[in-house]
Amino acid sequence: MTKERKIDKLFLLFPPYRFSQETVYRPSQPLGISYLAGVLRNEINLEIMDAPAESEYEQELEEGYTWFGASLSEIRARIEKAKPDIVGMTCIFSSVFPVIRQIAQEIKKIDPEILVIIGGTYPTFMPEYCLSEPAIDCICLGEGEITILEFIQRLRQGKSFSELDGFAYKDNEKVRVNPKTKWIENLDSIPFPARDLLPMSLYQERGIPHSLSMRSKKYAPMITSRGCPAHCIYCSSSAFWGRRYRFRSPRNVADEIGELIDRWGIEEIQFEDDNITANKERAKAIFQEIINRNYKIKFNFPNGVALWTLDQELVDLMEKAGCYEMTLAFESGCQEVVQNIVKKPINLKKASQITKYIKTKKIRTEAFYIIGFPGETKDQILQTIRFAKQMKTDLAYFFIANPLPGTELYQIAKQKQMLKDDFNFENLSYLKSPY
Structure with missing residues (x-):
């Protein structure tokens, strides 16, 4: 992943929920990827899909769990239409990782050249485990606004990720984890979440x-x-x-x-x-x-x-x-x-x-x-x-x-x-x- 690449399109996906029967489902506007979009919108063409908000699909899974949000086929159709170079997904809860793994595998079936990057609490603390999934290419550790911007720039320039702060990736099948050491000091400098890229009307119709x-x-x-x-x-x-x-x-x-x-x-x-x-x-x-x-x-x-x-x-x-x-x-x-x-x-x-x-x-x-x-x-x-x-x-x-x-x-x-x-x-x- 160090050769120059043409990177034109980023697809940000808030994945479907996987929740147990005792969990109260409460979809809400995904602030994390909205903040990323606010920072990246002038850097790259991007699209957001909020899977739980944009579809009422439900599927019973193993051990009393339920898949809630856009189906795998619905997500595949959106990604095929978008033709992205990168797909980014957020994984706040560990229970959602099996869904992310399945989506990542489907993305590679669409086009193995699409890069799959994930972020959020679970992959931040479990980078080696998450990257053991072959379909996941890299992880943004901790807050991601600056890291993902530099990630895209390094991809375009063909630069190594060895000095990219707060980033985990694969290097000749070996997982490399660069610890998070830099943080955004002035939070006022971050643009407001790109809510105009979200289906705002749906939250009022469906969201709790x-x-x-x-x-x-x-x-x-x-x-x-x-x-x-x-x-x-x-x-x-x-x-x-x-x-x-x-x-x-x-x-x-x-x-x-x-x-x-x-x-x-x-x-x-x-x-x-x-x-x-x-x-x-x-x-x-x-x-x-x-x-x-x-x-x-x-x-x-x-x-x-x-x-x-x-x-x-x-x-x-x-x-x-x-x-x-x-x-x-x-x-x-x-x-x-x-x-x-x-x-x-x-x-x-x-x-x-x-x-x-x-x-x-x-x-x-x-x-x-x-x-x-x-x-x-x-x-x-x-x-x-x-x-x-x-x-x-x-x-x-x-x-x-x-x-x-x-x-x-x-x-x-x-x-x-x-x-x-x-x-x-x-x-x-x-x-x-x-x-």
């Missing part, structure tokens, strides 16, 4: 966003920051996005909201940051900017809000700006588990107090809890259940602690040989223990 209590079908997801300063044992955010928390300016965030309102008629924003309030003063400035611009929107935080960052002033601003729901990430109702096992910087007493204050507002509350951590006792799990009842949130989610790739939890489970013999990342379930 993360929140089950949405106020408007005219919604859009947004991300205002990357990463998280906390290093919880179950989460790979800081490993994927880099150890330093980075964020967009309040003005830049408000400008994107304004574009969403003016161009797409958006009435609801779903902030999908891993930790939008990590920098409390910036968060306050964002919500104050929404108020100052008189944006008439509603918003929530489906990925959760960091309880240790909240105070009454911030909650008041959130409500005034349009917040109608908060998902509170307690993870456990036992301080010992939170502090010594989960390693989350939460004081449960203070978290309980701010939760009670939130409940005095016109804000719906949900809560996240995770049980079944290695070292957690039955009594501690029961304590979490009692705590959840005491919090009286409108809804509480309970998940099994899964050892996901890139997490400290996986390293612990692996080192202590705690995983079941048939353990497979691709079949993880939030309702079944992997230990």
Whole structure:
């Protein structure tokens, strides 16, 4: 892959979902490939296909799994028509990789010269395994805007990938992994997601966003920051996005909201940051900017809000700006588990107090809890259940602690040989223990 190549067309595919029966299917606008498209649109002719949004096809798969989104034949037809030089796919969840593998194999049947590049959380932490699939050529590790741009430029120039940061590829059948060391420091410099290349009308017709209590079908997801300063044992955010928390300016965030309102008629924003309030003063400035611009929107935080960052002033601003729901990430109702096992910087007493204050507002509350951590006792799990009842949130989610790739939890489970013999990342379930 070091000879000069004519690279004219890129096809970005958000693949069909592969989900288990207990999973709630919630399609949403794919921000990752939309950001890539925003950066690349002036560099190369490109096309986006959002397979879950553009087709209602469903197929029952093995072991209780379902393929949801465009069928293999529908995807093949689109790619044959597009005639791309490169197909890029995102793999956020390990359960989707079998679908990506199958699509990659189909692409090579269309034309073995088409390059297949994948990115996302799973391939970032499992590059050797993912590249063991012959139909997958290379992987973009971590955030991909700069890497994929340089990848295309190096292809055209016939340059080696040996110095391409955050990139995994095959060199004479040997897998080479260049670690991710460079990150985009100024997130304001990144163009807004290329939503004009997405089937925006379909999301309002078919899509169900993360929140089950949405106020408007005219919604859009947004991300205002990357990463998280906390290093919880179950989460790979800081490993994927880099150890330093980075964020967009309040003005830049408000400008994107304004574009969403003016161009797409958006009435609801779903902030999908891993930790939008990590920098409390910036968060306050964002919500104050929404108020100052008189944006008439509603918003929530489906990925959760960091309880240790909240105070009454911030909650008041959130409500005034349009917040109608908060998902509170307690993870456990036992301080010992939170502090010594989960390693989350939460004081449960203070978290309980701010939760009670939130409940005095016109804000719906949900809560996240995770049980079944290695070292957690039955009594501690029961304590979490009692705590959840005491919090009286409108809804509480309970998940099994899964050892996901890139997490400290996986390293612990692996080192202590705690995983079941048939353990497979691709079949993880939030309702079944992997230990």
